[in-house]
Amino acid sequence: MHIAIAGNIGSGKTTLTKLLAKHFNWTPAYENTDNNPYLTSFYDDMQRWSFNIQVFFLNLRCRQIIEIQKKKKTIVQDRTIYEDAYIFAPNLHDMGLMATRDYENYISLFELMNSFIAAPNLLIYIKASIPTLVSQIQKRGRKYETGIRLDYLENLNNRYNKWADSYRKGKMLVINADERKFAESSDDMGYVIDKINAELYGLFK
Numbered sequence: 001m002h003i004a005i006a007g008n009i010g011s012g013k014t015t016l017t018k019l020l021a022k023h024f025n026w027t028p029a030y031e032n033t034d035n036n037p038y039l040t041s042f043y044d045d046m047q048r049w050s051f052n053i054q055v056f057f058l059n060l061r062c063r064q065i066i067e068i069q070k071k072k073k074t075i076v077q078d079r080t081i082y083e084d085a086y087i088f089a090p091n092l093h094d095m096g097l098m099a100t101r102d103y104e105n106y107i108s109l110f111e112l113m114n115s116f117i118a119a120p121n122l123l124i125y126i127k128a129s130i131p132t133l134v135s136q137i138q139k140r141g142r143k144y145e146t147g148i149r150l151d152y153l154e155n156l157n158n159r160y161n162k163w164a165d166s167y168r169k170g171k172m173l174v175i176n177a178d179e180r181k182f183a184e185s186s187d188d189m190g191y192v193i194d195k196i197n198a199e200l201y202g203l204f205k
Contacts, residue, residue: 004122010137026075031079050098081110
């Protein structure tokens with residue numbers, strides 16, 4: 001199976017990926033931001049590097065999904081290809097940080113790639129408020145994230161919530177990170193696990 005985790009910057013995607021991989025003995029597929037050659041440049045000058053970074057992520061995510069679909073085991077993926085196309089790229093375009101011709105080119109590439117890949121068996125959306133996101137971003141202390149604008153984060157959050165409400169490609173489980181501190185509480189993590197079992201296997205409904 002293919003389990004994918006979606007959520008805004010700082011929502012806890014990587015943490016939940018690790019916890020689920022350990023509990024269910026699933027294979028994790030991480031975003032691996034450390035090897036992204038555009039991240040620091042992007043946060044320094046979003047307008048200059050927006051198209052470059054989105055194409056990089058699109059390429060990375062598509063290759064990752066192709067590899068996931070080849071394997072005969074359950075893989076839990078940190079971040080989805082849909083977030084790039086339906087949230088990050090249109091947000092950059094609407095903010096005037098990506099030129100229209102670049103945005104249209106990007107969407108054309110995404111639509112082509114999307115026609116060849118299947119949706120995940122279960123998509124888990126970690127929903128979080130801005131204070132929770134900011135707190136968790138500050139806790140992890142990544143240097144390139146110190147320049148993230150609050151309005152940028154807020155715009156992303158609004159788009160995430162609208163996208164989650166309209167998602168129809170398959171099963172989606174929404175976890176509220178404001179209420180469920182799965183990284184800190186075993187009870188909250190148990191709640192998440194029960195919800196996943198219910199979606200995948202029909203248990204604990």
